[in-house]
Amino acid sequence: MISPDTLERIVLLTLAKTGIKIRAEDRAKLSQKLSQRIKALALKNDREYLDILSQNCDKHKSEWDHLISFITTGESYFFRDRGQINLLKHHLLPDAIQKNKDSTTLNILSAGCSTGEEVYSLAIILGELIPNLDNWNINLVGVDINIEAISKARKGIYPQWSFRGVENHYRSVYFRHKLEGWEIIESVKKRVKFYQCNLVADEISFFPIGSVDLIICRNVFIYFDRDKIATVLTKFIRTFAARGTINHRTYRITRTRDYPSTGFNLF
Ligand SMILES: C[S@@+](CC[C@H](N)C(=O)[O-])C[C@H]1O[C@@H](n2cnc3c(N)ncnc32)[C@H](O)[C@@H]1O
CATH class of the missing domain: 3.40.50.150 (Vaccinia Virus protein VP39)
Structure with missing residues (x-):
């Protein structure tokens, strides 16, 4: 459902916005999660999803919060190191x-x-x-x-x-x-x-x-x-x-x- 081109744009947008590099080996999993998300939002296609991420509005902010929950690793514990x-x-x-x-x-x-x-x-x-x-x-x-x-x-x-x-x-x-x-x-x-x-x-x-x-x-x-x-x-x-x-x-x-x-x- 996510085209390679859209995925690449999302990866670049993410890097520019958050600093986070999405590794090549993580992209298939991300693509799968994004497809589920696009379905849950009842969007017509992946370009619509890309548009939401690219706009500057409340919907964009909450969609970034979703995306960030997919791509961040929150591993932590007390007195860790x-x-x-x-x-x-x-x-x-x-x-x-x-x-x-x-x-x-x-x-x-x-x-x-x-x-x-x-x-x-x-x-x-x-x-x-x-x-x-x-x-x-x-x-x-x-x-x-x-x-x-x-x-x-x-x-x-x-x-x-x-x-x-x-x-x-x-x-x-x-x-x-x-x-x-x-x-x-x-x-x-x-x-x-x-x-x-x-x-x-x-x-x-x-x-x-x-x-x-x-x-x-x-x-x-x-x-x-x-x-x-x-x-x-x-x-x-x-x-x-x-x-x-x-x-x-x-x-x-x-x-x-x-x-x-x-x-x-x-x-
Ligand atoms: C592996 S955790 C580290 C937690 C804690 N510092 C530790 O060492 O136990 C990395 C955290 O960095 C956060 N993070 C990644 N990019 C960030 C950004 N651009 N601004 C703020 N936090 C970010 C992630 O959401 C994640 O919770």
């Missing part, structure tokens, strides 16, 4: 806490947060690192392009699978068991805000310029092409100016020389 967690727990967060002890404010962004496990893990670690946390102004923001992921993150209820590799201590202290799964306790939940945001196309304006202490963007750039990685990094650097740390992992920045004198540390 031991190396990253140790770096955060023993170096990056203690340094940021020390640096900000007079303002008692911390502004942290999880860019590409998926269903929230990463940023809730951070909230838990911060609670353990700062004994008088309620006297601090902690702003933890998770953003993702996938609206379904954001709505799950806001609910904060997780299946057992989200705890693979997590010490039992964390689950029993910070979660309550419910019929639908494990719900993050309110005292941690209230520290985190979630928003839909396309890192490539949207402004990243959740904090006053220059006030961000840490940006975590993990397992996101692996889906992007090089130009879009540069676009997003430039945006991080421009938006968050003069101080802070970008913890991106899993993508080796080979062009840090393009960002001299930013005051940023890239890990």
Whole structure:
């Protein structure tokens, strides 16, 4: 039902809009999902679907949300990467806490947060690192392009699978068991805000310029092409100016020389 030409246009539109590269081996599956979608929308043909994606209107926005749910990989779980967690727990967060002890404010962004496990893990670690946390102004923001992921993150209820590799201590202290799964306790939940945001196309304006202490963007750039990685990094650097740390992992920045004198540390 989807012609090769229309599929190619959708792949290019997706890359331009989201930064996500759709690999050759994933195209057959995408084509199948799009055919089902075209049928569900009762469209006459694939060109009509392409037209909807190309227009700038509410219908276009909700159709992109559908398409994004097909093409994004939201794989995440609590305390996922031991190396990253140790770096955060023993170096990056203690340094940021020390640096900000007079303002008692911390502004942290999880860019590409998926269903929230990463940023809730951070909230838990911060609670353990700062004994008088309620006297601090902690702003933890998770953003993702996938609206379904954001709505799950806001609910904060997780299946057992989200705890693979997590010490039992964390689950029993910070979660309550419910019929639908494990719900993050309110005292941690209230520290985190979630928003839909396309890192490539949207402004990243959740904090006053220059006030961000840490940006975590993990397992996101692996889906992007090089130009879009540069676009997003430039945006991080421009938006968050003069101080802070970008913890991106899993993508080796080979062009840090393009960002001299930013005051940023890239890990
Ligand atoms: C594999 S998950 C990573 C989740 C988390 N950072 C972790 O490492 O556990 C990648 C996430 O990046 C998001 N993403 C992909 N393209 C994006 C874009 N242009 N803007 C914002 N988020 C994006 C996807 O929706 C997905 O939830």
